[in-house]
Amino acid sequence: MAIERTLSIIKPDATKRNLTGKIIAKFEEAGLRVIAQKRIHLTKAQAGTFYVVHKERPFYDELCEFMASEPVVVQVLEGEGAISKNREVMGATNPADAAEGTVRAEFAESVGENSVHGSDAPETAAEEISYFFSGLELVG
Ligand code: ADP
Secondary structure, three states, X not given: OOEEEEEEEEOHHHHHOOOHHHHHHXXXXXXXXXXXXXXXOOOHHHHHHHOHHHOOOOOXXXXXXXXXXXXXXXXXXXXXXXXXXXXXXXXXOOHHHOOOOOHHHHHOXXXXXXXXXXXXXXXXXXXXXXXXXXXXXXXX
């Protein structure tokens, strides 16, 4: 499988509860390497642009409020099949459906406050990485 890069976000519910290190450990144990990382506090407008694909969904406003409520840690993860591997480590969107041992099964509080974001395809990964990082910041 090809080496890929994916955009990961450790969301406000997790940074607030000081779970950043435990979540990164799960990524690293799965063979993903953190090649860029920063802690930022998004504005609601910045969160809205990032999640614009969900603009028409009923939870959009709540999602943007949540993403701007506390700092987040944005990262680029690299590895073999990184996009799907990261999604596996994250678990299902709703923690009630997430497989045992996944980040969301262990740490997520609800379907909205679910601890992590991960890109879902190569095109969105490229777009999402460039939303947060310049090429110079990716140190593979
Ligand atoms: P994923 O993050 O697993 O790719 P989606 O792209 O479907 O999931 O949704 C993006 C984010 O929107 C979710 O991670 C979650 O924070 C929020 N979300 C999704 N569905 C709901 C819902 N039914 N109610 C509240 N928030 C939701």
